[in-house]
Amino acid sequence: MLKNLICIVALTFTLLVFFQPAFAQIDGVEMQVDGMTCPFCVYGVEKKLEALGEVKDASSNLKTGIVDINLKKNGPVNIGRLNEAIHKSGFTPGKIKINATGKLTTYKLEGKENPALKVTGSGQIFLLTDAPDHEKEEFLSEKKLNEIEKATESGKKAIIITGYIHPHPEGIPSALSIEGFEVR
Amino acid sequence: MEELNPELIERPCAYTKKETAKQRFRKMHLHVIGIKHISLFLMVAICLSFIIRGAEAAPINSNVALPVRKGGFVFRSQVKWLRATDDPTSLNREVNVVAIPNVLVYGATPNLALFAIFPYIFRNVELTGPSGKRIDKNDNGIGDLSLIARYTVYSRDYPSGTFRIAPLAGIKLPTGEDDLEPITTDSTDFQFGGVSTITWDFGRNEVDADIIYRVNTEADNFEKGDGLVYDLAYEFRVYPWTLPEVGAPDFVYLVAEANGIFSQKDNLHNNTINDSGGHILYLSPGLQFATKRYILESSIQLPVVQDLNGSQVKTDFILTAGFRVNLP
Numbered sequence: 302m303l304k305n306l307i308c309i310v311a312l313t314f315t316l317l318v319f320f321q322p323a324f325a326q327i328d329g330v331e332m333q334v335d336g337m338t339c340p341f342c343v344y345g346v347e348k349k350l351e352a353l354g355e356v357k358d359a360s361s362n363l364k365t366g367i368v369d370i371n372l373k374k375n376g377p378v379n380i381g382r383l384n385e386a387i388h389k390s391g392f393t394p395g396k397i398k399i400n401a402t403g404k405l406t407t408y409k410l411e412g413k414e415n416p417a418l419k420v421t422g423s424g425q426i427f428l429l430t431d432a433p434d435h436e437k438e439e440f441l442s443e444k445k446l447n448e449i450e451k452a453t454e455s456g457k458k459a460i461i462i463t464g465y466i467h468p469h470p471e472g473i474p475s476a477l478s479i480e481g482f483e484v485r
Numbered sequence: 486m487e488e489l490n491p492e493l494i495e496r497p498c499a500y501t502k503k504e505t506a507k508q509r510f511r512k513m514h515l516h517v518i519g520i521k522h523i524s525l526f527l528m529v530a531i532c533l534s535f536i537i538r539g540a541e542a543a544p545i546n547s548n549v550a551l552p553v554r555k556g557g558f559v560f561r562s563q564v565k566w567l568r569a570t571d572d573p574t575s576l577n578r579e580v581n582v583v584a585i586p587n588v589l590v591y592g593a594t595p596n597l598a599l600f601a602i603f604p605y606i607f608r609n610v611e612l613t614g615p616s617g618k619r620i621d622k623n624d625n626g627i628g629d630l631s632l633i634a635r636y637t638v639y640s641r642d643y644p645s646g647t648f649r650i651a652p653l654a655g656i657k658l659p660t661g662e663d664d665l666e667p668i669t670t671d672s673t674d675f676q677f678g679g680v681s682t683i684t685w686d687f688g689r690n691e692v693d694a695d696i697i698y699r700v701n702t703e704a705d706n707f708e709k710g711d712g713l714v715y716d717l718a719y720e721f722r723v724y725p726w727t728l729p730e731v732g733a734p735d736f737v738y739l740v741a742e743a744n745g746i747f748s749q750k751d752n753l754h755n756n757t758i759n760d761s762g763g764h765i766l767y768l769s770p771g772l773q774f775a776t777k778r779y780i781l782e783s784s785i786q787l788p789v790v791q792d793l794n795g796s797q798v799k800t801d802f803i804l805t806a807g808f809r810v811n812l813p
Contacts (some may be wrong), residue, residue: 314627335642335643335644335647336640336642336643336646336647338646338647338684338685338687338688339551339691339736339775340644340686340734340735340736340775340776340777341777341780341809341811342552343733343775343777344724344777344778344811345552345553345554345557345811346554347590347777348554348557348813349554349555360732360733361732361733362730362731362732362733363687363688363728363732363733363734364687364728364730365644365730366644366645366687388595389552389554389555389556390552390554390555390595391551391552391554391555391592391595391596392552392642392647393642394642395644404748406571435642449634455615462679476629
């Protein structure tokens with residue numbers, strides 16, 4: 302009996318240490334790229350993205366014009382670098398959609414604390430917003446914030462947010478407009 | 486005019502060794518064959534300049550305005566076989582030329598693509614000499630190097646397609662073998678023009694159109710006539726008929742092109758060569774298989790208009806097979 306118990310504990314310990322649930326920090330990066338209309342063209346796009354240090358691999362979907370980008374572990378999302386890679390390939394970058402796992406936090410901007418997401422692993426910060434339109438961006442509404450705070454027990458639980466990211470001037474974290482979220 | 490001596494054609498070494506190959510060519514053809522026979526070789530020059538020009542292009546025989554990634558290289562090679570046997574004279578001339586234009590393309594910037602074209606050429610000419618004996622002449626060697634720059638001045642990309650306009654300019658250098666004259670020349674020539682590309686319906690359709698003017702200069706008392714080249718190409722994707730939701734599958738295109746050239750008459754020693762120049766228009770069906778890494782392609786160019794000056798030999802066809810590869 303004792304022997305069996307020891308085996309169970311050891312096995313459980315092993316599983317916990319070596320087979321932790323793989324919560325990817327930022328995964329499912331989908332980037333719209335306009336102008337790609339043949340497989341020969343696509344090669345240049347994928348090569349330019351994969352030349353970035355934070356990108357593990359990239360694969361294009363010609364029907365939708367979306368490039369699926371897998372980041373390396375703890376790899377940050379740098380909108381400027383992704384856009385530049387697409388420009389260098391000769392095509393036009395569009396919206397970028399991500400799934401980001403992290404915890405609710407705040408970021409001080411112009412004296413005001415704004416709701417933000419701190420990504421697990423990389424520590425990258427995204428300012429949370431409701432607005433899908435970057436030109437009319439406003440930060441997260443009270444209603445949405447309350448909804449998220451309640452779901453994450455005021456930030457105690459990790460959250461996976463799916464949404465589009467928008468660049469900000471240098472020094473200010475990018476915005477993440479929430480399309481949906483899930484609590485872990 | 487002396488009668489044609491087939492031995493002199495087959496063994497040009499009979500001339501003084503001090504003479505250069507170029508001098509032997511001029512002497513042989515001016516004083517032995519006469520200007521009329523020069524047209525045999527000059528006719529080939531119209532078609533060959535056509536063949537070698539098309540090599541930097543895509544679809545198959547026309548130019549395209551699609552980008553090459555910055556710092557990237559594309560290599561292209563084709564085998565083009567031109568056969569011309571429709572001889573209006575009693576010489577029963579038959580011309581076979583196989584040109585292998587190799588093209589290296591470099592993306593200097595996303596908008597600026599640079600092309601270097603270095604062809605290899607095989608030429609076979611047969612004709613009936615004055616004695617009734619068939620004369621057969623073979624030459625082969627490196628053709629003239631061409632360098633071209635293409636810059637995209639306007640582009641508009643959509644999720645389902647793109648529209649681009651790109652002017653281009655180029656120079657042909659006299660680096661080829663003298664034995665291939667007048668396919669090769671000692672002159673430095675120039676070309677300038679533009680190309681436009683539009684694609685739509687997620688790559689199912691593509692239309693490319695270009696127009697290029699060639700300014701040929703004089704060297705060694707010979708000047709090839711200037712030329713105006715025009716092309717219109719349509720590509721239609723037949724496979725896959727419907728794109729899958731994910732991925733970038735291999736494509737099969739049916740290609741239809743119209744390739745034409747207006748060429749002015751040539752000049753030799755300030756004499757206009759009447760058996761030169763004219764207008765040729767080809768219709769060119771073809772097939773392309775495109776993957777991310779490479780493209781395989783083939784086409785046949787069939788002349789539908791051959792309005793050639795004088796008694797030039799008319800082209801039967803130009804058959805092309807080739808490939809392109811994205812270099813890593």
